[in-house]
Amino acid sequence: MLATAIVVFREVLEAALIVGIVLAATRGLAGCGLWVGAGVMGGLLGATAVALSANAISAAASGVGQEILNASVLFVAVVMLGWHNVWMSRHGRNLATSLAGVGVAVRGGARPMHFLTAAVGLAVLREGSELVLFLYSIAASAPSTSGDMLGGALIGVAAGIATGAGLYLGLLRIPASRLFTVTGWLILLLAAGMASQGAAFLVQADILPTLGERLWDTTALLSDEGALGRVLHTLIGYTARPYGIQLLFYLVTLLAIMGLTHVVNRPRRGAVSSNATLPARSTAQASR
């Protein structure tokens, strides 16, 4: 029962943390729960489809179909997260000082939720397909103990969701004026970590070179396999034994999103600010 709970918890954890961050990042947006819910549902549907075709996916592309699918899902999620950050920096910049202001911006026609809904869906898709396969395998392999296993699975799901909820509630304690700055950084690190994870899958598929098999080894300090290592793996892309190419993908993603954010954030001459009515103080505060 405990073994089942642990495996399920691991699979749920990553998606739950991402959902927690996204929920906090969209706080105050009209119908944000609905958008995130749509992402989770879409992800679960996709996960079931992927699980059902696991054999076909594995066999595809000379046996590395799974790695290619994983990497693609991760990279598209990176684009979605980055896109959201760039959008926020442009439209949400001056509005971020008040939650209501962001709601107005969203009703005003620009909708950043698409990107985050897609990112949530992709995260759930990736982890969910493994979860579906695992749950199916315990249900099929040991009918006599499946009640016990089911209990373990439920505990694992509950613990995973509780961790995500804990992160969400923790983020909500941040004052509204700072919240979007913090979630912006979290999403940035999340995206960079995902890019590095995607690169590792392409190394596994023998498509990318490692550029250094083992840049460093901090397993003794903080193992990939422990709870904290796993949480940090999702949140900031921590890995105890990174390939060179993982660091490269991490840094390029970080710099690309920060660079784009900076470029669109640059005040343009002649442009009429839609937020001109806000006090100057909040503008200064937000752009700091």
Place this chain on the structure above:
Amino acid sequence: MIKRSLLFTLSLLSALTIWLFSALPAFAADASYTLKIKDHRFDPALLEIPAGKKVNLTVANLDLTAEEFESHDLKREKIIAGKGQALITIGPLKPGTYRFVGEFNESTAQGKIVAK
């Protein structure tokens, strides 16, 4: 609006997937080995391979249920469907011992690769 963004996400996903497919390598490995999974155990549980060489490892799952081959030492994780098999390319490895597990049945599915 949802439809459009879903369409956009899916097309981006497929474009990337197809592009990566086209970048496929030739899988030039120096040696090939097969690892079986039966009753949630690896056979052989200890596999010796040459160090410094690229090795193709075929993992054949004889069980009805899926397994996830996972090795933090080798930095590999791959789902192997029930009654399915998967190819995992490893190495070139430095001499040493590399642990791997079947994540779905970690209590029994454990093994080691020794590179010599």
